[in-house]
Amino acid sequence: MCGPGGAINVTGVTQSLAKNIRPITEHGANVLYQHGTLALLVPGLLEGTTTIGELLRHGDTGIGTGEGLDGELIILDGIAYKIGQSGVAERVPDDFTMPFANSHRAAYQYQCERTDIGLEELNKRIVEANGRANSFFSVIVHGTFSFMKTRAVIKQQAPYPTLLEVADRQAIFLRHDVTGTMLGYFSPVMFHGAAVAGFHEHFLSDDHTFGGHVLDAVLGHGKIYSQVFDTLVTHLPVDDPEYRNHDFSRDNIAEAITSAEGDTAH
Numbered sequence: 001m002c003g004p005g006g007a008i009n010v011t012g013v014t015q016s017l018a019k020n021i022r023p024i025t026e027h028g029a030n031v032l033y034q035h036g037t038l039a040l041l042v043p044g045l046l047e048g049t050t051t052i053g054e055l056l057r058h059g060d061t062g063i064g065t066g067e068g069l070d071g072e073l074i075i076l077d078g079i080a081y082k083i084g085q086s087g088v089a090e091r092v093p094d095d096f097t098m099p100f101a102n103s104h105r106a107a108y109q110y111q112c113e114r115t116d117i118g119l120e121e122l123n124k125r126i127v128e129a130n131g132r133a134n135s136f137f138s139v140i141v142h143g144t145f146s147f148m149k150t151r152a153v154i155k156q157q158a159p160y161p162t163l164l165e166v167a168d169r170q171a172i173f174l175r176h177d178v179t180g181t182m183l184g185y186f187s188p189v190m191f192h193g194a195a196v197a198g199f200h201e202h203f204l205s206d207d208h209t210f211g212g213h214v215l216d217a218v219l220g221h222g223k224i225y226s227q228v229f230d231t232l233v234t235h236l237p238v239d240d241p242e243y244r245n246h247d248f249s250r251d252n253i254a255e256a257i258t259s260a261e262g263d264t265a266h
């Protein structure tokens, strides 16, 4: 499962603690808050309809994208950073707006350690180890990545393009031997459309000089922490005129998301 390299060493065999991870109801740490749905990005409803300040009222940890797909956001310890087309993380003010974002109150539980593992295998093993393929959960991987490939979408102007049109308007960044935090959310396959089924992961280096939406990675050595949610709160931009009047029946939501995002993330 998660080991070798796991937390408990039983006569030379390491075991993951993942099976013990349960939703924690104190301080609302069992609740995942989401503003918007990924589906509204598909036809290009990219207006910023919530703020960082509002998102922080629902959590101290999260990810998102800015208005017009302005960069990749990561919130750690109550501080929001944006990685734009320069690839360098910068702090964003409370009035920064977003069409889509997640946040929650961090109460992670230690799962295990992993060494020399690629992103796809790592993600697969995390799901297997905690046995929560039909639950929303968050993962933090902190450690040194021998390879990290990220992207940041370049801010678009209104009238906004569709998600498929914007997929090739992005900056790609590569780093080797970078230490930092990868923050991810896992969404069950039955929620594909509201989110991307599977993992959506963003990265921030410890020195804040690098980050973005994770496309590929190899973890050299790091610790994995998980937090399981039993409640999803979805806040919709019900008074946004574009959202009110849009006919989603003409958009092939699930196919467009799969095509634009692959099966790992937005």
Ligand SMILES: [Zn+2]
Pocket (backbone or CB within 6 Å): 064, 072, 200, 201, 202, 213, 214, 265, 266
């Ligand atoms: Zn992203």
